[in-house]
């Protein structure tokens with residue numbers, strides 16, 4: 001488990017250093033019951049023509065409790081899906097979700113989206129949902145997505161746009177951590193989720209030279225569907 005130590009006279013307290021580790025159960029509830037399910041849009045964006053060939057490799061970055069990795073692996077059994085996340089507890093939840101849904105084509109790995117443990121040009125498709133709200137180096141992650149995608153590989157990015165609804169879960173996680181830890185823990189997440197403006201989202205996505213790119217917006221979300229060009 002990712003941990004940090006905290007000195008208190010007479011005792012040593014070991015705490016997880018991520019709110020998603022400490023409050024994994026709360027985030028899993030939010031994901032299940034509060035947030036939108038974009039599975040149909042993701043399927044349409046990533047595989048618009050044919051069903052993917054057996055062994056098509058799909059990554060979900062910052063997969064949390066594995067909601068999309070499992071939904072997509074369930075819809076398309078030919079996919080070989082890996083969800084990555086920094087929270088060990090969420091990876092455990094995701095793994096047991098895939099096991100109980102009997103999805104041998106879906107697995108999870110502890111990894112940092114800033115440094116993907118995959119070869120360049122090796123992944124067919126990538127899904128990123130609500131990750132850029134909390135990471136320190138957004139452009140670094142987009143550059144990693146571009147690096148590992150195969151030529152003509154696609155990625156789907158969904159980021160919320162509504163301030164209050166988006167910030168609510170992280171704010172509650174901070175509150176829960178303060179109520180249940182003494183002294184208050186130090187966590188890597190920002191105090192407030194960074195909801196990107198349209199221009200900032202567009203600039204972020206355009207930081208790589210995609211072969212093609214489409215940006216979409218609705219009341220609550222902004223989306224990017226990007227395809228890497230041929231080398």
Ligand SMILES: C[S@@+](CC[C@H](N)C(=O)[O-])C[C@H]1O[C@@H](n2cnc3c(N)ncnc32)[C@H](O)[C@@H]1O
Pocket residue numbers: 018020021031035061062063064065067084085086087090111112113114128129130131133134135
């Ligand atoms: C706001 S949640 C989004 C979870 C899920 N994608 C969803 O749609 O609900 C962000 C997730 O990203 C994970 N995370 C944060 N920084 C990360 C990083 N650098 N690499 C991988 N995962 C990260 C957190 O542990 C958390 O599970």
